[in-house]
Amino acid sequence: MILVTGESGQLGNAFKELLPDALYPTEQEWDLTASDEIIPTLVGMEPEAIINCAAYTAVDRAEEQEDLANAINAVAVGLMARYAAERSIPFVTYSTDYVFPGTGAIPYLESSLTDPINAYGRSKRKGEILALEHPGSLVIRTSWLISGTNPNFVATMLRLARSRDSLQVVDDQVGCPTVAADLAAGTLRALDIGATGILHLTNQGPTTWYQLARQAVELAGGDAAVIAPCTTADYPVPTPRPAYSVLGSERVDPLGIDPLPAWRESLPAVVEQLVALGVA
Numbered sequence: 001m002i003l004v005t006g007e008s009g010q011l012g013n014a015f016k017e018l019l020p021d022a023l024y025p026t027e028q029e030w031d032l033t034a035s036d037e038i039i040p041t042l043v044g045m046e047p048e049a050i051i052n053c054a055a056y057t058a059v060d061r062a063e064e065q066e067d068l069a070n071a072i073n074a075v076a077v078g079l080m081a082r083y084a085a086e087r088s089i090p091f092v093t094y095s096t097d098y099v100f101p102g103t104g105a106i107p108y109l110e111s112s113l114t115d116p117i118n119a120y121g122r123s124k125r126k127g128e129i130l131a132l133e134h135p136g137s138l139v140i141r142t143s144w145l146i147s148g149t150n151p152n153f154v155a156t157m158l159r160l161a162r163s164r165d166s167l168q169v170v171d172d173q174v175g176c177p178t179v180a181a182d183l184a185a186g187t188l189r190a191l192d193i194g195a196t197g198i199l200h201l202t203n204q205g206p207t208t209w210y211q212l213a214r215q216a217v218e219l220a221g222g223d224a225a226v227i228a229p230c231t232t233a234d235y236p237v238p239t240p241r242p243a244y245s246v247l248g249s250e251r252v253d254p255l256g257i258d259p260l261p262a263w264r265e266s267l268p269a270v271v272e273q274l275v276a277l278g279v280a
């Protein structure tokens with residue numbers, strides 16, 4: 001049986017469609033902050049593969065809760081990787097564009113130097129290091145995850161565009177939106193061919209949050225004119241974000257993995273699902 005953590009999250013939900021027979025423990029059933037219980041819990045479950053979609057993803061709160069972020073994003077990841085290595089079962093976990101400083105202007109590759117600029121990014125980088133101590137681990141870095149399950153950036157934009165006369169969205173951060181369903185499918189292809197180490201997987205096509213918001217609202221039949229571009233400086237948040245966080249890959253082609261589609265191709269299905277949920 002395949003074990004998938006983070007069942008209520010965007011990616012966990014995407015796996016439920018692809019792997020309906022996998023085991024999906026809830027956070028109440030298995031709290032990953034209880035590090036002493038991770039190995040005994042896995043021993044009890046006896047999974048034949050582990051797909052770790054659980055994470056501490058609250059970027060702003062992580063500044064005040066770095067220990068908690070580390071427990072979930074690093075310590076738990078290392079223990080799962082160790083369990084998997086000792087039994088020679090596949091283990092995949094996810095990391096983020098936030099391990100990079102975002103000061104570049106060309107896509108970050110798997111071999112690019114990491115230098116996270118916030119607590120969330122640091123915790124994810126620690127998780128990468130602990131996972132990669134075990135050579136069979138696969139660490140997939142992705143970016144700007146979106147999905148047809150609420151909440152996420154697209155759902156928020158659809159809701160706000162419906163209820164407000166004007167909405168400012170940041171237009172000077174560049175990245176690649178990635179649809180959770182595409183990432184889940186790409187993960188299974190990578191596992192099928194036995195990929196290990198770090199792998200960058202995102203949908204194709206850099207954009208900005210402003211462009212993404214407009215495209216989503218247009219697809220939902222809303223009025224994209226209510227959305228105006230602003231700069232990061234105009235929209236202060238407590239935590240710095242990388243300005244340029246496009247992930248490229250030097251491994252996808254050589255490994256024979258099909259690149260994920262363009263985000264513009266995959267966005268309509270996301271919007272359709274959110275509209276069906278009554279978000280817009």
Ligand SMILES: NC(=O)c1ccc[n+]([C@@H]2O[C@H](COP(=O)([O-])OP(=O)(O)OC[C@H]3O[C@@H](n4cnc5c(N)ncnc54)[C@H](OP(=O)(O)O)[C@@H]3O)[C@@H](O)[C@H]2O)c1
Nearest residue numbers: 006008009010011027031032054055057094096142144145
């Ligand atoms: N979201 C993005 O833009 C983005 C970008 C790059 C990389 N990533 C990475 O991609 C992966 C999937 O992200 P996502 O967007 O699907 O995350 P998400 O929607 O925030 O879901 C995270 C999941 O982790 C669970 N979780 C949190 N704390 C836990 C704990 N102590 N014990 C057990 N489970 C716990 C959550 O459960 P509850 O809901 O019950 O708390 C939820 O099911 C993560 O590794 C994330 O870091 C995300």
